[in-house]
Amino acid sequence: MLKVENLGVRYGAVAAVRDLSLSVGQGELVALLGPNGAGKSSTINALTGLVAPSAGRIVLDGQDISRVRTEDRIRAGLTSTPEGRRIFANLTVGENLRLGAATRRDPKGVRQDMERFLALFPVLSERYAQAAGTLSGGEQQMLAIARSLMSRPKLLLLDEPSLGLAPKIVVRIFDFIGQLKAEGLTLLVVEQNARQALRFADRVYVMSSGVLRFDGPPSGLADEHGLLNLYIGG
Ligand SMILES: Nc1ncnc2c1ncn2[C@@H]1O[C@H](COP(=O)(O)OP(=O)(O)O)[C@@H](O)[C@H]1O
Ligand SMILES: [Mg+2]
Structure with missing residues (x-):
């Protein structure tokens, strides 16, 4: 459904995202994890059109939307719930x-x-x-x-839905996210809370310092020596 190819996001001299490629298939819940400052929100904002990519392509259902206005991306089925709720x-x-x-x-x-x-x-x-x-x-x-x-939306992007919430509430929010997936919605979920994000994830990407470090099933993440601890902290 979504294909991101060699995405770059820059803020002046700062390269927030470098050469990032990822995909989200129909009906999948994909988790994008990484520590603070990894470039997760910059990636989401490039996908929704809030920031212009400096490189790469964003393809939704076979159509290159890299230069499509945000409201037209929403009409095409791509919507985000931004970090901090707004x-x-x-x-x-x-x-x-x-x-x-x-x-x-x-x-x-x-x-x-x-x-x-x-x-x-x-x-x-x-x-x-x-x-x-x-x-x-x-x-x-x-x-x-x-x-x-x-x-x-056909594809919903969630940017840190657990941010600032008490642990019990976080579990409820993710229960609901799991329910949306069960109803057939396709989701890309950005999180620092790896444990919750991985409960319903089909696949996971981990990024840090603007670069992708891991791409695979949640089980593979546990195998990579301490990757969770190294990049996410638990
Ligand atoms: N509007 C901006 N102007 C300049 N630098 C920014 C801006 N937004 C984010 N950055 C920088 O880009 C990097 C990635 O930030 P961000 O995408 O928000 O990461 P994350 O969401 O993973 O915490 C950080 O170094 C951050 O300071
Ligand atoms: Mg962020």
Whole structure:
């Protein structure tokens, strides 16, 4: 579904991502792991079009989208839930959800999805008319994911969904991510929390200092002498 070929991302003199190639197949959950500063968010932002790659190609369903605008990538089925959630704190839960559907032109389908996600997340339903900023961190992460789903993505990119959340909440967020995978959604999940990310991962990539260090099944990661400890910490 997604093929990234020799991607490079630069910020002036800083090469944040170098010669990165990866793929995500239909229905797969792929984990992209690595320590702080590895270039994970830069990779995600290049995939969504928030930063322009300095090199390489991004191919979605056979179409080169490297130069396609972000909103057109969303229309093509590629949506991300950014690091730090970026919900609109002053807008209500309902308004945040509706914004996730801004690229859609099927009001009836949008209403149906809205009802579906409110049923799936009772807490969002209870807080529907409340400012999103009043939700807890875990609830805000759920809202951020639900908002992304409102665009009806084929491929959802999650950038550190566990960031800043209590361990118990993190487990719940990943339970839900596993449920999305079971429903057939294709996912690329960026994490520093390797243990959680690997629970549902079909394949895993590890990067550090902008470069890919490992590519294989989660079981292979444990075999590579201390790779987890070296790059991820547990
Ligand atoms: N907007 C930016 N301007 C300059 N440097 C940046 C910017 N964003 C990220 N970087 C640098 O790029 C590198 C990779 O960052 P990032 O992609 O955020 O890593 P990660 O998400 O893996 O923590 C880091 O060295 C970071 O300081
Ligand atoms: Mg990041």
